[in-house]
Amino acid sequence: MTAMSLPPHLGDGHDPLAGLDSLRQEVRAFVAEERKAGSITFGQQTWTTFDREFSRRCAERGYIAMTWPREHGGHERSAAERYVVCEELLAAGAPLGSHWIADRQSGPQILRHGTEAVRKSILPRIAAGECTFGIGMSEPDSGSDLSSIRTRAERVDGGYTLHGRKVWTTNAQHADYLIVLCRTEQKGENRYAGLSQFVVPLDDPKVSVRPLVNLAGVHELNEVLFDGNFVPAENLLGEGGDGWKLVTEELGFERSGPDRILSTMGVLTIMAQAAGRNPDRHDAAAIGRLLARVVSIRALSVAISGRLSAGLPVTGMATAMKDMGTTLEQEIPEVARRMLDIVPAATGAPFEAALATAILNAPCFSLRGGTREILKGIIARELGLR
Ligand SMILES: Cc1cc2nc3c(=O)[nH]c(=O)nc-3n(C[C@H](O)[C@H](O)[C@H](O)COP(=O)(O)OP(=O)(O)OC[C@H]3O[C@@H](n4cnc5c(N)ncnc54)[C@H](O)[C@@H]3O)c2cc1C
Missing domain, CATH: 1.10.540.10 (Acyl-CoA dehydrogenase/oxidase, N-terminal domain)
Incomplete structure (x- = not known):
């Protein structure tokens, strides 16, 4: 990809990737x-x-x-x-x-x-x-609304003991630690209060990790159970009760990077190569439209990365970026399956395998890291519409 200029209202008008x-x-x-x-x-x-x-x-x-x-x-x-x-x-x-x-x-x-x-x-x-780290936010009955989590950390001498269950935990089977969102106080009138984040070691016999195999037959997701494992007080992040603020900050990092644009870049490359061999194809316009979106969403993502490193707020921008980026990532294999004369995974050729992987994984792009509906709600709130 070549460098580009940022829209002035997002950055300061100069291209932060120039010269690299x-x-x-x-x-x-x-x-x-x-x-x-x-x-x-x-x-x-x-x-x-x-x-x-x-x-x-x-x-x-x-x-x-x-x-x-x-x-x-x-x-x-x-x-x-x-x-x-x-x-x-x-x-x-x-x-x-x-x-x-x-x-x-x-x-x-x-x-x-x-x-x-x-x-x-x-x-x-x-x-x-x-x-290796995993993200311990979602639970069986709490994904979109994390304020309803039930995993709890109880104060004991020198630290806390954890009780509860997390789910959809990516790569927990390999992870050394999870950052776990827990209730440290009973849920009261303010449902966002009384939550805390802990750095939790997983090499503990009181922690169990169980596999959840996805529709592509791959084991990346897990269920993690905490049955009274001890976590030292020094593993608390921030002040006790700060969990909601910390999780919101963490999601800013999680939602705004190039990983939310490039999951199906291999498929887009295949399409561009196919059209390149036959430049008269009418598909060139469709590829051009996809590439134009990659470039503009990337400009937003680059601007957010600068704001994150300067400690500036990014919630609205990161949320909008994730929504636009993952929508694009999902559309790329859809355009490809209409455009390319190939049957995904028919012969095992690398481009068929790439398309098959993209098609099978694409539905989860708009779920992991927050669903499309929830993102739209956050954007509306940031714009003062609700
Ligand atoms: C591949 C993958 C990897 C993941 N990795 C992790 C991980 O490592 N760690 C982790 O903690 N979690 C992880 N997740 C979980 C992910 O964050 C949740 O699936 C997601 O936040 C949605 O939560 P849920 O599945 O409980 O769905 P729900 O919250 O039950 O939502 C179900 C549906 O209802 C809609 N909905 C819910 N509330 C509202 C509302 N108020 N208004 C409108 N619509 C609403 C949602 O948009 C969704 O379509 C992963 C998920 C996937 C798919």
């Missing part, structure tokens, strides 16, 4: 090496694919914890540099699942709200590609 071409080329060379070695499969777009060795190699190149302070294992690079590295890896379909959640949201949460002890013990391990 050599970094982009460096990442592309890394991707080419990894493709040759077989660790990146053509067109398989998924940042949830778990490969710890790949994460270690990313870490060796300084591609994890890029913007964090050196004292915590980071590299003190800019948000724009991180954006370039992430979008190149995502567009290539690199298996980022071992570090993606930790780098995108759990690490930044710990950096901002963790105790010194937790920052010191965990952040350098994330930066080294040695530590």
Whole structure:
């Protein structure tokens, strides 16, 4: 992708990704090496694919914890540099699942709200590609409305014990920790009060992880049960009772990155290549329309990344971006299946496999990280319409 100008009302009028071409080329060379070695499969777009060795190699190149302070294992690079590295890896379909959640949201949460002890013990391990995190928000009866969660943390000597159940927990079977949203006080009149977030180690016999296999036959999702496991007080994020504010902040990181645009980029590339071989095809216009949307939504995402690193509020922008990005990600395979003369997964050829994966996974793009209806509600609230 080439650099672009940001709309002035979103950024400050200059292109934050300009001048980063050599970094982009460096990442592309890394991707080419990894493709040759077989660790990146053509067109398989998924940042949830778990490969710890790949994460270690990313870490060796300084591609994890890029913007964090050196004292915590980071590299003190800019948000724009991180954006370039992430979008190149995502567009290539690199298996980022071992570090993606930790780098995108759990690490930044710990950096901002963790105790010194937790920052010191965990952040350098994330930066080294040695530590996997999961998101412990959703529960069997609480997905969209997280204020109704029932997992509770009870105060005991030196910390808390956890009781409850989380569900749809991506990669929990590989994770070292979850950041878990719990009730620390009874639900009262203000349903957003009395919630807290904890960094919870999963290597505890009182924590069980059970698989949930998706419709593509892949085990990435899980149910996680807490049956009285002890969590030290130092693992509380922020002040007790701050959970709602923290979760809202965390979702800003979760909803606004290039991962919400590029899940089906491999399929779009296949379409562009097919049209390139036959430039008279009328499909070129449809591909052009999709690419124009990629470029404009990306401009919004880049602007949000700058705001996040400056500590500015992003809720409305991030929510709108996720809605537009995931709608686009879902439309790409739909356009492809109408345009390309191929049967997904018929012969096992890489482009067929890529299309089949995209078709099977696309429905979840507008569920994970918040559903379309809920996002629309947040946007309306941000605009003062409700
Ligand atoms: C692939 C995938 C990965 C995921 N990974 C994780 C993870 O790692 N960690 C985690 O915590 N969660 C994860 N989730 C869960 C995800 O965040 C929830 O599925 C999502 O927030 C919706 O919650 P729900 O499934 O309980 O649906 P519900 O909240 O029950 O919603 C069901 C339907 O009703 C609609 N609805 C609900 N309330 C309203 C309302 N007030 N107004 C209008 N419509 C409404 C919703 O839009 C939806 O269409 C993942 C989900 C998927 C699909």
